[in-house]
Amino acid sequence: MNPYLPYHVFLADDDHDDRKFFRDALAKLNISYKLSDFPACEELLYQINEGNTPDIIFLDLNMPNLNGHECLQEIRKNIKFDAIPVVIYTTSSNRKEIESTFDEGANIYVIKPNRFDEIVYMLRDIFSTDLKRFIYSKSREKFVLKLRNAPNVSGLG
Numbered sequence: 001m002n003p004y005l006p007y008h009v010f011l012a013d014d015d016h017d018d019r020k021f022f023r024d025a026l027a028k029l030n031i032s033y034k035l036s037d038f039p040a041c042e043e044l045l046y047q048i049n050e051g052n053t054p055d056i057i058f059l060d061l062n063m064p065n066l067n068g069h070e071c072l073q074e075i076r077k078n079i080k081f082d083a084i085p086v087v088i089y090t091t092s093s094n095r096k097e098i099e100s101t102f103d104e105g106a107n108i109y110v111i112k113p114n115r116f117d118e119i120v121y122m123l124r125d126i127f128s129t130d131l132k133r134f135i136y137s138k139s140r141e142k143f144v145l146k147l148r149n150a151p152n153v154s155g156l157g
Contacts, residue, residue, distance in 0.1 A: 006032035007127065010054040012044040012071065013037070013089065014063045018112065022058070022089075025119040031127055040064070041071035048075070054084060056131050059106075061090040061097060069104060076105035085134040087126065087145075102143050107134040109144045 009026065013019050019037045026035055036054065038044045041063055048054070057075070061068035068088065075081050085107040090097075093111050101109060108126070113119050122145065 006034050008054040009033055009035045009056055011037040011058045012041050013060040014039050025123055028120045041066040045074055057086045058089040072104045085131050107138055
């Protein structure tokens with residue numbers, strides 16, 4: 001990724017409020033970005049298949065119609081999308097779901113934080129280094145992103 005160009009971020013989440021919190025949290029970071037958010041996986045898949053490829057994808061699992069597992073499988077079927085990190089961004093802490101998404105090709109698993117400042121902190125952690133590290137250094141031990149004691153950052157501009 002060219003450091004002078006904005007990150008192109010895709011988010012698929014059927015919950016309008018969760019998409020808004022994510023959008024607002026991303027705006028708190030000191031990075032250049034373009035966010036494309038989708039209420040359905042079908043829309044996200046359409047965009048990437050049309051050549052509109054992001055630098056990173058955040059994917060909710062619990063979605064109607066095509067769920068996050070199915071969307072992830074579709075993304076990973078195409079070798080040209082292998083270099084796109086996929087972050088599972090979900091409320092589920094179910095061990096089987098964590099294991100299956102790792103096996104399906106996700107790069108990071110994040111249990112949605114409960115507080116806005118924790119969302120900002122989580123995004124800051126993800127965007128703090130080269131996103132390709134999630135592709136090239138994938139491991140089960142580091143798959144679930146642990147929120148360290150997130151400082152209260154909600155008041156930061």
